[in-house]
C-alpha cells in the first residue's frame with residue numbers, strides 16, 4: 001500500500017465509522033468482549049472454520065492454511081514434549097483452537113483455557129466436549145484469583161496485546177508458573193528499533209489499526225524487555241516472525257481493500273445496523289497492519305520467559 005492510499009483509506013474509514021467515535025473509544029473489557037462476540041462469525045467464515053483467531057505463520061506457500069495456523073500450538077507442543085510438562089494454561093484462548101488441538105495431542109497433560117468473552121468460552125467448551133483433559137473458564141487474565149494451580153506452561157497467542165501493561169500481566173502470571181515452567185507469548189509489538197511515527201496519516205493508520213483490534217495501543221517490545229517488573233524473570237527467547245505473518249496478513253489486506261470499494265453501501269448498512277462496527281474494525285485492522293509491519297514500525301514476535 002502506498003502513502004496516498006493510506007491517506008485515502010484513513011479518510012474513508014473515518015467517514016464510515018465517524019472520526020469522533022474512533023478517536024474517543026476507550027478500550028475496556030466490555031469493548032473487547034463485545035468486539036470478539038460480534039467478530040467470531042467473520043473469523044469462522046473468512047479466517048478459520050475451526051475457530052482460530054490469530055495470524056498464521058508461514059514458511060512456504062505449499063503449507064496448508066490450517067498448518068500455518070497451528071504453528072504457534074505446535075511450538076507449545078514441542079515445549080511440552082521436550083520438558084515432559086503436565087499442566088498448561090492458555091490465556092485468552094478464544095474459541096479454543098490452540099488448547100483443544102494440544103489436548104488431543106497430549107492426552108496425559110491437563111489443559112485450562114481462560115477467556116474474557118463468554119461466547120468464545122461456550123464455543124470452546126462445545127468444540128472440546130469429548131475431551132476429559134481440558135477445561136475452559138470465562139475469566140479475565142488480570143483477575144484469576146479462582147485459579148489455584150501452578151502451571152508448567154502459560155501461553156497466550158495475540159491476547160496480551162489487549163492489556164496496557166503487559167509487563168505487569170507477565171509479572172502477575174509468573175506467580176502461577178512452576179519453578180522450571182515457561183511463559184510463551186506470540187504477539188504484535190512496536191519494534192525495539194522502530195522510528196517514531198511523525199507522518200499524520202501513518203499516525204492515523206496506527207490509531208485505526210489499534211482501534212480495529214480493540215486495543216489501546218501496541219506495547220513497545222524494547223521497553224517490555226527492560227521493564228523492572230520482569231527483573232525476577234529471564235527472557236530466554238525473542239524471535240521475530242514479522243516476515244512470516246505478512247503473506248497471510250496481506251491477503252487479509254486485499255480482502256479489506258475489495259470491501260472498501262463500496263464505502264457508501266458500508267455506511268448505509270452500518271447505519272441500518274445490518275452490519276456491525278466489529279466488521280469495519282476488522283477490515284481496518286486488515287488494511288493497516290501490513291503497512292506498519294513493512295514500514296518497520298510493528299513486528300510480530302514469540303517470547304519465551306522463565307523464572308531466574
Ligand SMILES: C[S@@+](CC[C@H](N)C(=O)[O-])C[C@H]1O[C@@H](n2cnc3c(N)ncnc32)[C@H](O)[C@@H]1O
Nearest residue numbers: 052053054092093094115116117140141157162
Ligand atoms: C485475537 S483473539 C486470540 C484467541 C486465541 N488465542 C487464538 O489464538 O485463537 C484474543 C482473545 O483474547 C481474549 N481476551 C482479551 N482480553 C482478555 C482478558 N483481559 N482476559 C482474558 N481474555 C482476554 C479475547 O476475548 C479473545 O478471545
